[in-house]
Amino acid sequence: MKVLIAKPGLDGHDRGAKVVALALRDAGVEVVYSGLKRTPDEIVQEAIQEDVDVIGLSVLSGAHLLLSCRVIEGLRAYGAEEIKVVVGGIIPPRDVAELRKLGVAHVFPMGTPLPEIIKVFTKEASER
Amino acid sequence: MKEIRAHAGFPIKPVYGPEDVADVDFERDIGRPGEYPFTRGIHTHMYRARPWTMRQYVGFGTPKETNSRFKYLMAHGQDALNVAFDLPTQLGLDSDDRRAEGEVGRVGMAIDTLADMEEAFAGIPLDRVSVSLTINGMAAAITAMYYAVAEKQGAAADRVVTTPQNDILKEFIARGTWIYPVEPSLRLVADLIEFSAKHYPRSNPVSVCGYHIREAGCTTAQEMAYGLEIAAAYVELMLARGIPVDDFAPRISFNFTAWGKIFEEVAKFRAGRRLYARMLRGRFGAKNPKSWMFRTLIGGGGSAFVVQEPENNIVRGAYIALAGALSGAQTMALPTYDEAYTIPSAKAQLIALRTMQICAEESGAADTVDPLAGSYYVEALTSAMETQILEEMARVERMGGIVEAVKGGALQAEVARQAYLFEQKLVSGEIPKVGANCHVGDKAAEADREVELYAFDPQVAAAQVAKLERIRRDRDNSAAARALRHLSDEARSTGNLMYPILEAVRAYATLGEIARAMKDVFGEHKEPVRF
Numbered sequence: 001m002k003v004l005i006a007k008p009g010l011d012g013h014d015r016g017a018k019v020v021a022l023a024l025r026d027a028g029v030e031v032v033y034s035g036l037k038r039t040p041d042e043i044v045q046e047a048i049q050e051d052v053d054v055i056g057l058s059v060l061s062g063a064h065l066l067l068s069c070r071v072i073e074g075l076r077a078y079g080a081e082e083i084k085v086v087v088g089g090i091i092p093p094r095d096v097a098e099l100r101k102l103g104v105a106h107v108f109p110m111g112t113p114l115p116e117i118i119k120v121f122t123k124e125a126s127e128r
Numbered sequence: 129m130k131e132i133r134a135h136a137g138f139p140i141k142p143v144y145g146p147e148d149v150a151d152v153d154f155e156r157d158i159g160r161p162g163e164y165p166f167t168r169g170i171h172t173h174m175y176r177a178r179p180w181t182m183r184q185y186v187g188f189g190t191p192k193e194t195n196s197r198f199k200y201l202m203a204h205g206q207d208a209l210n211v212a213f214d215l216p217t218q219l220g221l222d223s224d225d226r227r228a229e230g231e232v233g234r235v236g237m238a239i240d241t242l243a244d245m246e247e248a249f250a251g252i253p254l255d256r257v258s259v260s261l262t263i264n265g266m267a268a269a270i271t272a273m274y275y276a277v278a279e280k281q282g283a284a285a286d287r288v289v290t291t292p293q294n295d296i297l298k299e300f301i302a303r304g305t306w307i308y309p310v311e312p313s314l315r316l317v318a319d320l321i322e323f324s325a326k327h328y329p330r331s332n333p334v335s336v337c338g339y340h341i342r343e344a345g346c347t348t349a350q351e352m353a354y355g356l357e358i359a360a361a362y363v364e365l366m367l368a369r370g371i372p373v374d375d376f377a378p379r380i381s382f383n384f385t386a387w388g389k390i391f392e393e394v395a396k397f398r399a400g401r402r403l404y405a406r407m408l409r410g411r412f413g414a415k416n417p418k419s420w421m422f423r424t425l426i427g428g429g430g431s432a433f434v435v436q437e438p439e440n441n442i443v444r445g446a447y448i449a450l451a452g453a454l455s456g457a458q459t460m461a462l463p464t465y466d467e468a469y470t471i472p473s474a475k476a477q478l479i480a481l482r483t484m485q486i487c488a489e490e491s492g493a494a495d496t497v498d499p500l501a502g503s504y505y506v507e508a509l510t511s512a513m514e515t516q517i518l519e520e521m522a523r524v525e526r527m528g529g530i531v532e533a534v535k536g537g538a539l540q541a542e543v544a545r546q547a548y549l550f551e552q553k554l555v556s557g558e559i560p561k562v563g564a565n566c567h568v569g570d571k572a573a574e575a576d577r578e579v580e581l582y583a584f585d586p587q588v589a590a591a592q593v594a595k596l597e598r599i600r601r602d603r604d605n606s607a608a609a610r611a612l613r614h615l616s617d618e619a620r621s622t623g624n625l626m627y628p629i630l631e632a633v634r635a636y637a638t639l640g641e642i643a644r645a646m647k648d649v650f651g652e653h654k655e656p657v658r659f
Binding site for chain 1: 215216218219221227228229230231234235299303304305343344345434435436468469470471544545547548551552554555564584655657659
């Protein structure tokens with residue numbers, strides 16, 4: 001199982017992304033981290049090249065709807081819709097359903113305990 | 129008995145007594161307030177002479193919207209401003225740049241040209257209000273715009289008090305709004321410090337931030353250690369230009385957080401003040417006592433707050449304010465209780481401001497200077513913190529110094545490791561958070577519906593782009609192009625870039641154009657991705 005933790009858009013807060021990446025690595029998952037400020041297209045390309053099972057997007061700037069939509073559209077355009085997308089960050093409750101509608105498999109709003117996040121990642125990957 | 133540790137890592141004893149402060153030498157280590165080594169505070173009478181400045185962090189949407197929130201807070205007794213810019217502005221992208229899509233006016237106000245800065249500060253006299261600008265990668269350009277607005281208002285240069293953050297090293301470590309590679313980024317930091325020291329003697333052209341590094345996960349001792357290392361790096365930059373230390377050091381300021389354990393925070397600031405004073409006087413040979421003073425904003429720290437039962441964050445904010453007051457803050461800013469969800473509402477901003485006012489006026493915390501001095505616990509903790517900070521500074525030196533540690537990513541990796549350790553302590557309950565990992569209420573999960581969410585208006589971007597297009601159409605394009613060419617030429621050479629940047633700003637060149645003129649020469653930073 002392989003995961004890409006990615007930071008789309010301009011947001012520079014990577015604490016959450018790195019903590020999740022470290023926790024996944026400790027859980028025996030192969031993790032790639034994109035680094036900051038990647039465009040949705042760069043993230044899609046990296047996910048395909050690295051042949052990951054899941055992309056975890058971390059967005060704290062409020063631009064999560066647009067950025068998630070762009071990543072999912074990109075995966076479709078490349079015929080890579082088997083790669084699941086999950087999203088974490090400052091996600092207001094009202095946007096969770098909206099993200100699910102876009103095709104996001106799971107949303108981790110503020111305050112989601114770390115073990116819960118790791119459990120979902122490992123489950124998503126094993127179901128693929 | 130349960131073991132308890134400071135966030136810095138060392139154990140806390142159940143009882144402290146005279147034996148714990150036997151090594152403390154009063155004259156050498158503590159002294160009097162307002163005197164070297166400033167352990168007790170940088171002013172003789174501290175808040176008895178003047179309360180701390182209250183400066184809530186504000187900015188969203190268009191300059192016009194932000195201008196009215198500024199005026200709202202000033203009408204309620206806030207005496208200074210602290211400006212938030214949106215991410216495209218912080219990264220030098222125009223509002224119509226493809227990469228700015230969805231981000232315009234979101235986490236701060238959008239600035240494209242001088243016209244926006246004029247609008248943001250319309251009716252706010254810049255010779256009477258002090259303004260912090262949370263800007264780093266683009267600090268030179270935004271501060272140039274600020275100086276240009278002040279000039280247009282007719283403010284005398286020696287009456288202009290602004291504090292651009294201008295701390296790029298902490299951006300590489302923690303906050304991410306870097307643009308150029310490390311070396312040219314440092315050149316811009318130094319250019320702004322040098323220019324301001326010469327022309328705007330009351331401005332504070334750099335605010336060294338431990339705050340964001342702590343928010344990114346480091347410990348209390350690391351926050352102070354990294355801040356002191358960064359300050360030393362900037363001092364060395366200026367000395368390398370042949371500028372005497374006392375010409376610029378009195379205007380260096382700091383930005384730190386005070387969330388966590390109250391006494392540990394107080395000890396951190398007391399230890400930090402004396403370490404800074406010793407460093408500036410001993411290592412750098414500063415003679416002016418003002419050069420030795422660790423002048424700091426003490427902010428909250430959104431990471432102290434939790435999303436469950438958000439009103440409890442108001443209480444946490446009050447403890448942060450108390451810690452800040454007992455620590456001897458010059459300026460204070462508190463996170464708002466709704467910050468874990470949304471851009472703060474006006475109501476939440478007002479509660480944060482009122483919290484500071486209650487602390488200053490009602491609590492008695494401001495009645496006397498450094499009231500915790502002489503406590504066995506706080507003095508022992510101050511000594512322990514000093515030892516730990518020095519150890520963390522030595523670790524940075526072993527990484528090759530702060531600049532090398534940042535270039536290679538070793539420091540970023542250490543901060544991420546600490547963030548992970550902290551998270552594990554939250555999961556295990558070793559670090560308690562009421563309502564989140566202990567005393568969890570049945571309705572905790574429901575509480576988020578009670579927070580009023582900021583309704584981001586997509587029209588903001590459209591309005592901003594329309595204004596930008598109008599400016600591009602109406603300005604003297606050849607003057608703007610000439611100024612931008614001049615900027616690129618100077619970037620290739622070694623002159624102070626503030627002069628050509630000011631020229632470009634006055635010609636209404638856009639922030640994106642100014643950033644590009646330098647990017648063409650400097651290139652872009654490649655992040656060392658390590659975790």
